Amino acid sequence: MFELENERAELLEKIEELISRKRYAELRDFLLPMEAADIASLCANLDEKVPLVFRLLPKELAAEVFVELESDEQELLILSFSNTELKEVLEELYLDDTVDIVEEMPANVVKRILRHSDPETRRGINEILKYPEDSTGSIMTTEFVDLKAAMTVEGALKRIRRTGLDKETINVCYVIDDNRHLLGVLSLRTLLLAEEDDIIGDIMDRNFISVQTLDDQESTAQALSKYDFLALPVVDTENRLVGIVTVDDAMDVIEEETTEDIEKMAAMLPSDKPYLKTSVFETWKARTPWLMVLMLSATFTGIILTHFEGALMSCAILTSFVPMLSGTGGNSGTQASTAIIRALSLGEVRFSDTLQVLWKELRVSLCCGVCLAAANFVKMMLVDRWLLHNPDVTPMVALVVCCTLVGTVLCAKLVGCSLPILAEKLGFDPAVMASPFISTIVDALSLLIYFRFATLLLGI
Amino acid sequence: MFELENERAELLEKIEELISRKRYAELRDFLLPMEAADIASLCANLDEKVPLVFRLLPKELAAEVFVELESDEQELLILSFSNTELKEVLEELYLDDTVDIVEEMPANVVKRILRHSDPETRRGINEILKYPEDSTGSIMTTEFVDLKAAMTVEGALKRIRRTGLDKETINVCYVIDDNRHLLGVLSLRTLLLAEEDDIIGDIMDRNFISVQTLDDQESTAQALSKYDFLALPVVDTENRLVGIVTVDDAMDVIEEETTEDIEKMAAMLPSDKPYLKTSVFETWKARTPWLMVLMLSATFTGIILTHFEGALMSCAILTSFVPMLSGTGGNSGTQASTAIIRALSLGEVRFSDTLQVLWKELRVSLCCGVCLAAANFVKMMLVDRWLLHNPDVTPMVALVVCCTLVGTVLCAKLVGCSLPILAEKLGFDPAVMASPFISTIVDALSLLIYFRFATLLLGI
Numbered sequence: 038m039f040e041l042e043n044e045r046a047e048l049l050e051k052i053e054e055l056i057s058r059k060r061y062a063e064l065r066d067f068l069l070p071m072e073a074a075d076i077a078s079l080c081a082n083l084d085e086k087v088p089l090v091f092r093l094l095p096k097e098l099a100a101e102v103f104v105e106l107e108s109d110e111q112e113l114l115i116l117s118f119s120n121t122e123l124k125e126v127l128e129e130l131y132l133d134d135t136v137d138i139v140e141e142m143p144a145n146v147v148k149r150i151l152r153h154s155d156p157e158t159r160r161g162i163n164e165i166l167k168y169p170e171d172s173t174g175s176i177m178t179t180e181f182v183d184l185k186a187a188m189t190v191e192g193a194l195k196r197i198r199r200t201g202l203d204k205e206t207i208n209v210c211y212v213i214d215d216n217r218h219l220l221g222v223l224s225l226r227t228l229l230l231a232e233e234d235d236i237i238g239d240i241m242d243r244n245f246i247s248v249q250t251l252d253d254q255e256s257t258a259q260a261l262s263k264y265d266f267l268a269l270p271v272v273d274t275e276n277r278l279v280g281i282v283t284v285d286d287a288m289d290v291i292e293e294e295t296t297e298d299i300e301k302m303a304a305m306l307p308s309d310k311p312y313l314k315t316s317v318f319e320t321w322k323a324r325t326p327w328l329m330v331l332m333l334s335a336t337f338t339g340i341i342l343t344h345f346e347g348a349l350m351s352c353a354i355l356t357s358f359v360p361m362l363s364g365t366g367g368n369s370g371t372q373a374s375t376a377i378i379r380a381l382s383l384g385e386v387r388f389s390d391t392l393q394v395l396w397k398e399l400r401v402s403l404c405c406g407v408c409l410a411a412a413n414f415v416k417m418m419l420v421d422r423w424l425l426h427n428p429d430v431t432p433m434v435a436l437v438v439c440c441t442l443v444g445t446v447l448c449a450k451l452v453g454c455s456l457p458i459l460a461e462k463l464g465f466d467p468a469v470m471a472s473p474f475i476s477t478i479v480d481a482l483s484l485l486i487y488f489r490f491a492t493l494l495l496g497i
Numbered sequence: 498m499f500e501l502e503n504e505r506a507e508l509l510e511k512i513e514e515l516i517s518r519k520r521y522a523e524l525r526d527f528l529l530p531m532e533a534a535d536i537a538s539l540c541a542n543l544d545e546k547v548p549l550v551f552r553l554l555p556k557e558l559a560a561e562v563f564v565e566l567e568s569d570e571q572e573l574l575i576l577s578f579s580n581t582e583l584k585e586v587l588e589e590l591y592l593d594d595t596v597d598i599v600e601e602m603p604a605n606v607v608k609r610i611l612r613h614s615d616p617e618t619r620r621g622i623n624e625i626l627k628y629p630e631d632s633t634g635s636i637m638t639t640e641f642v643d644l645k646a647a648m649t650v651e652g653a654l655k656r657i658r659r660t661g662l663d664k665e666t667i668n669v670c671y672v673i674d675d676n677r678h679l680l681g682v683l684s685l686r687t688l689l690l691a692e693e694d695d696i697i698g699d700i701m702d703r704n705f706i707s708v709q710t711l712d713d714q715e716s717t718a719q720a721l722s723k724y725d726f727l728a729l730p731v732v733d734t735e736n737r738l739v740g741i742v743t744v745d746d747a748m749d750v751i752e753e754e755t756t757e758d759i760e761k762m763a764a765m766l767p768s769d770k771p772y773l774k775t776s777v778f779e780t781w782k783a784r785t786p787w788l789m790v791l792m793l794s795a796t797f798t799g800i801i802l803t804h805f806e807g808a809l810m811s812c813a814i815l816t817s818f819v820p821m822l823s824g825t826g827g828n829s830g831t832q833a834s835t836a837i838i839r840a841l842s843l844g845e846v847r848f849s850d851t852l853q854v855l856w857k858e859l860r861v862s863l864c865c866g867v868c869l870a871a872a873n874f875v876k877m878m879l880v881d882r883w884l885l886h887n888p889d890v891t892p893m894v895a896l897v898v899c900c901t902l903v904g905t906v907l908c909a910k911l912v913g914c915s916l917p918i919l920a921e922k923l924g925f926d927p928a929v930m931a932s933p934f935i936s937t938i939v940d941a942l943s944l945l946i947y948f949r950f951a952t953l954l955l956g957i
Contacts, residue, residue: 302759
């Protein structure tokens with residue numbers, strides 16, 4: 038499958054050729070050994086031939102491919118399905134996948150899906166749909182194996198053999214009482230390694246971790262990752278088992294949330310579509326608001342510069358170092374804020390660590406600042422003064438720039454590390470407080486420091 | 498467990514109290530129901546009391562906690578262990594966890610670990626250690642269930658019951674021939690739902706995906722996520738099965754690699770330690786090199802500004818818009834580069850999509866640029882000229898700034914989207930070509946555009 042990316046064009050060509058020569062049996066044999074995710078990825082380039090390819094596949098594989106398609110392709114396929122075909126595909130899908138699909142479809146398609154689902158699935162869909170987006174309830178599945186504490190291992194294995202085919206995972210089973218309260222969890226491994234006449238209640242694990250339907254889906258996914266579980270039980274407020282979240286869905290959630298965080302740090306509104314699937318209008322809508330805010334907030338730096346116009350006129354060379362100073366300040370701040378935002382989202386740093394973080398950033402920024410200042414002094418003397426013959430670059434001017442560098446890096450790192458922690462404490466999203474916003478603040482601060490040192494040392 | 502973050506202080510207090518009152522049996526009962534990962538997280542604040550807490554725990558839980566500790570805490574614990582204790586812990590560990598620990602320990606501790614491991618474990622450790630860092634071989638485990646194609650389901654289940662306790666996962670089994678060539682995979686689910694006298698060779702899945710020991714660990718982890726597998730078989734160049742990679746290790750790899758990408762995008766050298774565990778010196782070392790490169794590369798913007806000193810002198814108000822222009826350019830470029838870098842790493846965009854990406858960014862940047870320019874024109878007229886009574890801000894100056902804005906956003910987005918794709922194509926890491934580097938290029942370009950428009954429209 039690692040060759041796939043390179044072989045993609047070749048595979049597509051082969052498929053197109055088989056279709057054009059109507060060699061459908063050969064095409065079917067060609068597709069059969071592939072993974073569903075790979076076939077779905079190829080479908081993105083097959084356009085109107087997708088329904089044809091789809092009908093060649095055996096039912097189970099077809100359903101797996103269907104789940105992996107992008108939602109616009111799914112919609113096209115559903116529209117091309119006969120009622121019988123739709124029914125067959127829906128029967129093969131796991132409940133949580135069906136819900137994912139329903140959530141993305143327009144109302145008329147949803148109605149058609151619900152009409153052709155069996156009553157139990159319909160109940161399940163409506164159950165999951167009632168949970169808010171981003172809640173654990175919205176990513177769970179209601180298909181799991183439940184056992185009773187009084188069963189023997191033999192009885193439990195029989196029950197799994199009887200009902201297991203329709204369940205998303207049988208690797209972990211859940212033990213409930215008559216009121217569906219969750220009593221314990223039991224891995225298939227424990228079950229298999231136990232004696233046939235052991236009682237489930239004796240071998241199940243009573244110290245389990247469960248999440249609630251309204252818990253944030255990201256924290257549930259992080260919990261699955263932290264504890265290395267394959268699935269987590271989801272209970273309602275009265276500890277009744279209503280579903281499970283499996284590790285594959287958790288990985289998808291983590292990937293989506295990371296993309297959102299990265300987008301926010303780069304001053305974009307998060308989008309949940311892949312890059313090439315987003316329209317120009319949507320991309321524009323996601324990018325312009327923050328650019329606008331940041332552009333208008335740069336008014337402050339403009340005012341500061343206008344205010345010191347006199348000083349700049351009397352020592353024009355100072356202007357040429359403004360981009361370097363604001364660039365270095367921005368980069369220093371971004372380094373600190375990025376490190377902290379990531380540490381916050383991985384749970385490595387908490388609000389109670391604020392002082393420790395500040396103390397660390399203070400020392401780091403002094404080290405960085407002094408290094409940069411020293412290098413810059415040498416560079417200004419050697420390159421600007423000596424190599425480029427610029428007599429305006431006096432040692433005193435270099436001193437002003439270097440002192441400003443130390444001050445700017447210090448401010449940038451302290452602002453950069455404290456704003457995200459503060460945002461998290463106040464209940465805002467730390468990623469939104471990230472780099473560009475911090476750059477604007479640091480820009481203004483660095484100019485103030487610059488002119489303060491210029492007034493002090495150059496007497497202007 | 499979600500309450501844990503808030504209850505942390507309370508739990509720690511309770512533990513400290515029980516220790517100080519020497520109520521060890523009570524402490525043991527208090528810790529028993531907790532998850533290993535949570536106990537490990539509490540240990541971070543218990544310092545020299547960790548060995549005491551550790552000795553109270555039952556062997557199996559103790560080993561699980563040990564795996565979850567940070568490596569400096571593991572080292573301290575190993576140093577405090579008697580030889581018997583060390584042996585007991587090592588016996589309970591899975592092989593891949595032991596290897597992770599060995600990789601982090603200083604030589605004398607490694608020697609002690611190897612001396613007290615049983616010969617088979619020692620062979621396994623040495624086997625995995627020989628694979629390069631970041632390779633799939635370095636994260637695999639050699640403990641898995643292997644079956645023969647001629648076995649019956651009953652025989653296979655017997656083999657799993659006999660050997661399964663020591664294996665990291667029994668959810669997926671691997672079918673090999675006498676020369677250890679991988680023939681097929683078989684989930685425990687299929688095995689359990691089959692008839693007792695079915696032959697393994699008939700029910701196993703021959704269309705499996707495998708990875709090689711030297712494949713990049715990130716692509717292996719992404720494959721596990723993409724195909725929703727619980728484990729992937731790892732083969733050598735002759736298709737002989739040497740190990741498996743499980744989904745929990747894949748999640749850790751994805752998390753680490755994402756952190757690395759984010760760090761690189763923020764101009765830091767990647768580090769593999771949590772934020773608070775990194776020393777000031779290490780943080781300084783990770784942050785200074787890029788700051789230095791970017792600071793020195795700002796020399797170009799300085800030269801451009803010096804070159805246009807005459808123009809700036811004759812129309813001083815132009816200076817005050819430089820930070821706004823370079824800020825907006827930097828932010829626009831970062832938006833484009835971040836979107837592309839993420840899309841590249843998720844496999845949504847390929848080199849063959851370059852033209853499509855450029856065409857999209859061209860349209861987006863024109864829309865963004867025109868919007869920003871319009872807003873900026875209104876702002877300069879209303880705020881700068883009318884509200885702040887600055888007569889220098891003429892409509893002509895505003896026009897220069899606004900034309901520059903459109904040009905800058907255009908350049909920034911095109912540079913921002915093409916550099917990462919180019920870097921990937923040339924075999925460099927796209928994340929390293931990210932925001933700060935692009936900002937520097939865009940800064941210089943935006944100044945050139947600015948002075949071009951100023952010369953054209955203001956005749957200076």
